[in-house]
Amino acid sequence: MADETLECPECGEISHDKEWCDHCGAHLKPAENLEPDWLSPGETLECETDSGKRVVTVNDVVEDFATRKVFTGRLEDGQLVFIEQAASDPDDLGDLPEEVKHLFRRPFYRGVRGELVTEVYRDVGGLTIEDLVEMSNRQLSYPQIKDLFEVVAETLISCHDAGYMVLAVAPWTVRVDGMMVPQLSGKDDVETPFPEFADAAPDEELEDLSDSDEEDFGALVDVIEDVDSNDDLSAWEILDEPSNVVDALSDTGIVTMKNLETQTPPEMTCLFEGLDRAYTIGRNPDEVPVIMGFSAPELLGRVRADITEATDVFGLGMLLYYMVAGRLPPASVYTRYAPAIPARNFRPGFPPGLQAVISRATRPNPDDRFPNVAAFRDAFLSACATMERRVPNPSEPPRFRIAVDTHVGINKGRRNPTNQDAVFGKSSDDGRFSLIVIADGVSTASYGSGDLASHFLKARAKETWEEILPMYLMDEEIDEIQIINTLLQRANQDIVDHVNEHHTPFSGNPHEVMGSTALVAVLHKGVVTLAALGDSRAYLFTNLGLEQVTTDHNLSTLSILDGVPADSALAMPHCDALARCLGTFSINGGVLTSVNPQADLFKFSLTRGDLLLLTTDGLVDFGGPNQIAAEENIYTVLASEPDPALACLELILLANRGGGGDNIGLGIAQFF
Numbered sequence: 001m002a003d004e005t006l007e008c009p010e011c012g013e014i015s016h017d018k019e020w021c022d023h024c025g026a027h028l029k030p031a032e033n034l035e036p037d038w039l040s041p042g043e044t045l046e047c048e049t050d051s052g053k054r055v056v057t058v059n060d061v062v063e064d065f066a067t068r069k070v071f072t073g074r075l076e077d078g079q080l081v082f083i084e085q086a087a088s089d090p091d092d093l094g095d096l097p098e099e100v101k102h103l104f105r106r107p108f109y110r111g112v113r114g115e116l117v118t119e120v121y122r123d124v125g126g127l128t129i130e131d132l133v134e135m136s137n138r139q140l141s142y143p144q145i146k147d148l149f150e151v152v153a154e155t156l157i158s159c160h161d162a163g164y165m166v167l168a169v170a171p172w173t174v175r176v177d178g179m180m181v182p183q184l185s186g187k188d189d190v191e192t193p194f195p196e197f198a199d200a201a202p203d204e205e206l207e208d209l210s211d212s213d214e215e216d217f218g219a220l221v222d223v224i225e226d227v228d229s230n231d232d233l234s235a236w237e238i239l240d241e242p243s244n245v246v247d248a249l250s251d252t253g254i255v256t257m258k259n260l261e262t263q264t265p266p267e268m269t270c271l272f273e274g275l276d277r278a279y280t281i282g283r284n285p286d287e288v289p290v291i292m293g294f295s296a297p298e299l300l301g302r303v304r305a306d307i308t309e310a311t312d313v314f315g316l317g318m319l320l321y322y323m324v325a326g327r328l329p330p331a332s333v334y335t336r337y338a339p340a341i342p343a344r345n346f347r348p349g350f351p352p353g354l355q356a357v358i359s360r361a362t363r364p365n366p367d368d369r370f371p372n373v374a375a376f377r378d379a380f381l382s383a384c385a386t387m388e389r390r391v392p393n394p395s396e397p398p399r400f401r402i403a404v405d406t407h408v409g410i411n412k413g414r415r416n417p418t419n420q421d422a423v424f425g426k427s428s429d430d431g432r433f434s435l436i437v438i439a440d441g442v443s444t445a446s447y448g449s450g451d452l453a454s455h456f457l458k459a460r461a462k463e464t465w466e467e468i469l470p471m472y473l474m475d476e477e478i479d480e481i482q483i484i485n486t487l488l489q490r491a492n493q494d495i496v497d498h499v500n501e502h503h504t505p506f507s508g509n510p511h512e513v514m515g516s517t518a519l520v521a522v523l524h525k526g527v528v529t530l531a532a533l534g535d536s537r538a539y540l541f542t543n544l545g546l547e548q549v550t551t552d553h554n555l556s557t558l559s560i561l562d563g564v565p566a567d568s569a570l571a572m573p574h575c576d577a578l579a580r581c582l583g584t585f586s587i588n589g590g591v592l593t594s595v596n597p598q599a600d601l602f603k604f605s606l607t608r609g610d611l612l613l614l615t616t617d618g619l620v621d622f623g624g625p626n627q628i629a630a631e632e633n634i635y636t637v638l639a640s641e642p643d644p645a646l647a648c649l650e651l652i653l654l655a656n657r658g659g660g661g662d663n664i665g666l667g668i669a670q671f672f
Helices: 129-135 142-161 205-208 224-228 307-324 355-361 371-390 410-415 450-473 480-503 553-563 567-571 617-620 627-640 644-657
Strands: 044-049 052-064 066-076 080-086 109-111 116-122 173-175 180-182 190-191 236-239 256-257 270-271 400-407 420-429 433-440 520-526 525-534 537-544 547-549 584-586 592-595 600-605 611-615 664-671
Touching: 044 116, 052 080, 052 520, 109 537, 109 567, 109 664, 129 142, 129 173, 129 307, 142 173, 142 270, 142 307, 142 371, 180 664, 205 537, 236 644, 256 592, 307 371, 355 371, 355 480, 355 547, 400 420, 400 433, 400 644, 410 547, 420 450, 420 664, 433 664, 450 520, 480 520, 480 525, 480 584, 480 592, 480 600, 520 611, 520 664, 553 567, 611 617, 611 627, 617 627, 617 644, 617 664, 627 644
Parallel strands: 256 600
Antiparallel strands: 044 052, 052 066, 066 080, 080 116, 109 116, 173 270, 180 190, 236 256, 400 664, 420 433, 433 520, 520 525, 525 600, 537 547, 537 611, 584 592, 611 664
16 A cells, blocks of 8 residues: 655645655644644733743744744833744753853743744844845945955854854854945935844835846946046946947946955944754764755765864855855755855856855865864955955056967867867067957857867957057057957957858858857956956966856856756756857848857956966866866966966966867966
C-alpha cells in the first residue's frame, strides 16, 4: 500500500510527512484536535518578567507564515514592542556570557501559549540590512556600505573574541541602528536616520521606487561636464539618466570619482536577531542553521572542513556582496556555493575595488578565505583606502606603461594555425594618453571568419589612433566616448560590408555571420573609458587581488542578471555561448544593414600602483584548472613581473602551459 502524501500549500511539493512539509518545513495541517492559539489584534497578553508583570496590547500583524507570526504591540507605558509566535521552541540563549549578550536581540518575555512559543521583544530601533538596502532602492552608496560593513564586522569580532560564532549572518539577521539612509520621498535628496518607521515615505511612493528598472543604468554622456563642475557631489557618482548620444548602448554604468572625503560616520550599533543560538568556537555543532545564499559550503556538507571563524567570514562576505549588488548572491552548486558572477555585474555603476576582498571571503574552501573577520576587515579597509585615492587629478595624473601581445595557443594552433585574436595598443610619449583594443573573433562563422572580424576592429583602432593622437598633442578636447562609439561603429560597418560584398543576397542563418568580442579602452589623464562586448574581460589588479570590471555577455551570466536561478542558468546547454558581440545588423531583402553595437560602457579613475588587464578568454580558460585558480595564477604573474611586456609574455606562457587550447590576446596598462 502506497504511503499517503500531501501537497504543500506553501511550496507545492509533495510531502510524505502529513503535518510538516519535507521540503520547506511549512505546517501542512494541524494535528488532530490542534488549533494554533495565535494572538489577534486588540488582544492583551500578560507577561511575567524579572521586573514584574507587564501587559502588552497586540496591534497589527506584520509577518504571517504557516508556522510563525509577528505582531506589533504596546506596553502599558506606550513603549513599542514586537511579539513573535512560532510552532517550534528555539534553544534558550541564557548560556551566553555577559560580554556578548548585548550583541543578540533577546526577548524580555518568553512563554508557551498552547502549542506556540510566544516571545516579546522591545523595539531596539534601527533596521535590518535588508530593510536598509530596500529603502535605498537597492543602491546603497559607497560610504553607507563602508559604515555598515565596519559595524557588522566589529560586532562579529566581539562575538569571536568571546569564543562564539554566529553562523547565520544574513541581511535579515543583522540589525543596525544609527545608519543614515536617503529619504525616499521623491523630494529633497537628504540623508536622514530611520530609527522610526513613521518617517518612511508613503507606501505608494515606496512601491513606485521598488518597481523602477534598476538594471538599466544608462550611459550618461551629456551630464558628465555638469558632474565635473559640481564640488558637492559624493565621492562616487552613478550617472543614471538616459542620454540620446549613446542610446545604442545598454546596461551601462559610467562612474565618476570626485572628492572622496566621506562624512564623519554616525554612531552606529549592530546586533544579531532571529538567531536560535550562538556556537562555541572550536566545537563542531551537531546541528547548524542553513540560509541558502549565505551559508558556507561546510555548513551544507559540500566541503569537508571544520566549522570555524572562517565560516562567519563566508557569511560576512556574502553580506557584503548583497550590499554592493543590491541582490541576493547567486550561489550555485556548480560554483560550490560561491557567487556565480561578480557583485558589480548587478550594479555596474558602483565603483570597482571591493570584489577582490569579496571573492576571497567567499571561497568554497575555508583555508582559502581570510582566517578571521579581523583579517577580512583589515583587507576591506585597505581596499577602501585605495578606492579613495582614485580621485582624478588633471594637474598631475598618473602615468602608465602599456604592452599588448597575442599568441595562437599551442594546442589551438595544431588544429587551426589562424590566430583569431587581434590586439592593438599605442600610447603617447608622456604616458598619459593611450588606446588599447583587444578582440576575439568568433570561430563558428560561415559568412566571413573570426580573424577577419577581429582584424577589422584592429585596423579601425590603428586608423582611430592616427586621428586622435594629434588632437591630444595639440591639447584639443578629447571625447573618449565618441571615440569609442565611432571606432565600434566603423568596425561593425566593415563586417557588414564584407558580408554584403561576398554573400548577397544573404539567405543564411544570422548567427553564422562573423563577429568578434571587443574591449576598447581610452586612457586619458588617469581616467579609463572602457567599452566591452562579448566575454573578453577587463580586470583591475591591486595588492589585494584581481577584480573583473566587465560583464560576460554569455547566456548564463545574462540569464542570472535576468533573474534565472544560478543553478538553472549554469546548467543550460551552451551556457557559455555569446549573446552579444561586434557584428550586429538587420536584414532587408537579402542585404545586411549595420546596427550600432550595444556595448557596456565604464568610466573610472585609476591611481599609482593600479594595473589594468584586458584579455580574451584564452588566458582565463587555460590559466588554471578552474576560474578561481586561473585568476590566482594571473595575479601571481602580475604581482611578480613589473614590466608590462614581460608580464604579457609570462601570461601567454601560463595559458600555454595550461593547455593552450585557445588563442590568447591581452593588453596591460601599469599606472605609476
